[in-house]
Every structure is written in C-alpha cells, then in structure tokens.
Amino acid sequence: MKYQRAILLLALCGVVTACDMPDFNFSSKHGKISLTGNMLTLHADGGPDAALASSGDFSVNGKPVSITAPQRGLLMLYYQDVLDIRAQSVGMGKAGAAAGLKAIKNKMDGSSSPEAKKQIDADVTAQIHQLAVKMCQDQVNLKTVQDQLVAQLPDFKPYGNLFSYSSVDECVKSDED
DSSP: OOOHHHHHHHHHHHHHHSSOOOOEEEEEETEEEEETTEEEEEEEEEEEOOOEEEOOOOTTTEEEEEOOOHHHHHHHHHHHHHHHHHHHHHHHHHHHHHHHHHHHHHHHHHHHOHHHHHHOOOOOOHHHHHHHHHHHHHHHHHHHHHHHHHHGGGGGGGGTTTSHHHHHHHHHHHHHO
C-alpha cells in the first residue's frame, strides 16, 4: 500500500514538472539561473543580473557585452548545457508520472500484485538513476564551460560560481553510491 502512495505522489509531481513549462530555475548557494523562453538569466549574489540568449548574445544589467566568436561559442555551449540539465529534470518528472499512471492502471485492472509493484519501482529507479547520471555529466560540462568563460570573458566573472566544484563532486558521488 505504501508503494501505491509513493508512486501516486511521484505521478503528481511528474505531471506538474512534465507540463511544457517555459521556465526552469537552478539555484546554488551563489545565485540562480533562470530560463524563460529562449533567455537565460544569471542571478549572481551581490551582482547585476546577466542575460544570455540562445544565439550567444550576452548582456549585463541590460547592457550588451562585446564578445568574440570563440566567446560566443562558449556562451552558446553554456546555454545548451543548461538546456540539457533541464531536459534531465523533466525526464525524471515524466518517469515518475509514467510509473504512477502504470500503477493506477494496474490497480484499476485488478492486476496490482506485489511483484508488479516491485517491477514498477525497479524500472522507475533504474530510469531515474540513468537520468541523474546524465544530469551530473551535464553539470560537469557546464562547470567546465563556466570556468572557460571566466578565464576568457571578464564580464562573466561574477557568474563564475553559479556552479561550484563541490556541487558537481557531490552529484557524481551520490550517483556512484
């Protein structure tokens, strides 16, 4: 019975996150990254907000920053890495929703045996683990690009701690357990 409640809760969470929501937020202890439409907003604690478009256009406090072609390429990679992390997050929600719907269907069909429940739990756990590993790799990629941007684009320095090594390390370690 407790599995049904957990799966139903996952399903409800999944429905909320699986809706085609235009916004995505990632918070760290140094600020926040928000995605609205095709615009990333970087909120660094104690600094002005920066905006990053999918095209690589970058502005700080509403003022466009002059960038070189290699810097634009890095900014576009940064943008794509955030989208990749968002995709993994949405995938986790969809996996939970699918498991919940399957559990409800099994319950309504009268075929909700303990073995079926265990199999659903195992399938969801495996799927979410796979997505979490991918998300950790996406965070490693984002941290690498972030560090390159800090080194090559002085205007990006205030946003150089949005992803820290400790958060990436913690993510990778938790997935290895």
